[in-house]
Amino acid sequence: MRLQKFLARAGVASRRGSEELISAGRVRVNGACVTELGSKVDADSDVVEVDGARVELPRESVTLMLHKPAGYVTTMSDPQGRPTVAELVPAGEGRFAGLYPVGRLDADTTGLLLFSTDGELGNALLHPRRHVTKRYVALVEGSPDARDVERLRRGVRLSDGMTLPAEVRVLEGKAAKRAAALIGEGRASSGNARRHTGRRSRAALEHAGACSYVEVGLREGRKRQVRRMLEAVGCPVVALHRATFGPLELGDLPRGQWRELAGEEVAALREAARE
Numbered sequence: 001m002r003l004q005k006f007l008a009r010a011g012v013a014s015r016r017g018s019e020e021l022i023s024a025g026r027v028r029v030n031g032a033c034v035t036e037l038g039s040k041v042d043a044d045s046d047v048v049e050v051d052g053a054r055v056e057l058p059r060e061s062v063t064l065m066l067h068k069p070a071g072y073v074t075t076m077s078d079p080q081g082r083p084t085v086a087e088l089v090p091a092g093e094g095r096f097a098g099l100y101p102v103g104r105l106d107a108d109t110t111g112l113l114l115f116s117t118d119g120e121l122g123n124a125l126l127h128p129r130r131h132v133t134k135r136y137v138a139l140v141e142g143s144p145d146a147r148d149v150e151r152l153r154r155g156v157r158l159s160d161g162m163t164l165p166a167e168v169r170v171l172e173g174k175a176a177k178r179a180a181a182l183i184g185e186g187r188a189s190s191g192n193a194r195r196h197t198g199r200r201s202r203a204a205l206e207h208a209g210a211c212s213y214v215e216v217g218l219r220e221g222r223k224r225q226v227r228r229m230l231e232a233v234g235c236p237v238v239a240l241h242r243a244t245f246g247p248l249e250l251g252d253l254p255r256g257q258w259r260e261l262a263g264e265e266v267a268a269l270r271e272a273a274r275e
Contacts, residue, residue, distance in 0.1 A: 004037065066257075138237050152229055152233060153165055180213065
């Protein structure tokens with residue numbers, strides 16, 4: 001394991017902060033000062049010290065899910081001083097040292113966000129070749145017609161290339177009501193959507209019958225991908241919620257709250273990452 005990753009996993013500092021500690025000569029491995037970035041350590045046998053204090057990894061990995069509310073950026077620290085998801089989980093405390101988010105949800109997106117101290121699990125879940133499905137529900141302006149849905153299913157061209165085929169359906173009746181309940185209050189979130197609507201509120205859109213609910217299942221995770229895909233077919237997103245990550249659902253976990261995953265849930269995630 002790279003030394004900076006070891007230090008970050010142990011909760012000493014962020015990956016970048018750990019690199020600064022190494023460059024400053026404050027880190028020793030088996031009694032020798034190490035200043036070369038990228039140096040590797042054996043977590044089971046090497047003795048790592050920072051400023052003379054021994055550093056060890058947590059004995060057992062921890063994975064948890066958060067029901068992310070809107071208004072929080074997915075990072076453990078933010079130089080701009082914005083609210084971060086780190087404020088909502090037990091980051092840096094005891095066995096939670098080294099906890100980090102698995103992937104990202106943008107600030108205005110709500111829903112299921114995973115955290116783990118297990119770097120291998122996190123990397124496996126996000127690896128583009130593993131294709132672990134994440135399912136979203138979106139409130140959009142207008143309603144995609146059959147042609148739009150087919151485009152989304154086949155893949156649409158974005159600024160960073162064609163998307164992979166997606167699972168897409170327009171929700172109606174009870175399914176739309178369930179989607180509305182998942183999204184909850186939400187809020188107008190996309191700058192493009194706000195410009196397109198002339199700043200009409202979500203309530204005004206719904207009252208006018210000018211919006212619909214769409215479910216999207218993705219096997220990739222580009223930046224703001226669901227929003228960009230739906231905008232590409234002329235249906236800007238008003239509110240967005242991640243409902244599932246692989247085999248996991250939020251269930252009745254309240255917004256803003258977290259819970260640790262049971263062993264069988266972690267095993268199910270590992271299995272999903274191997275498929």
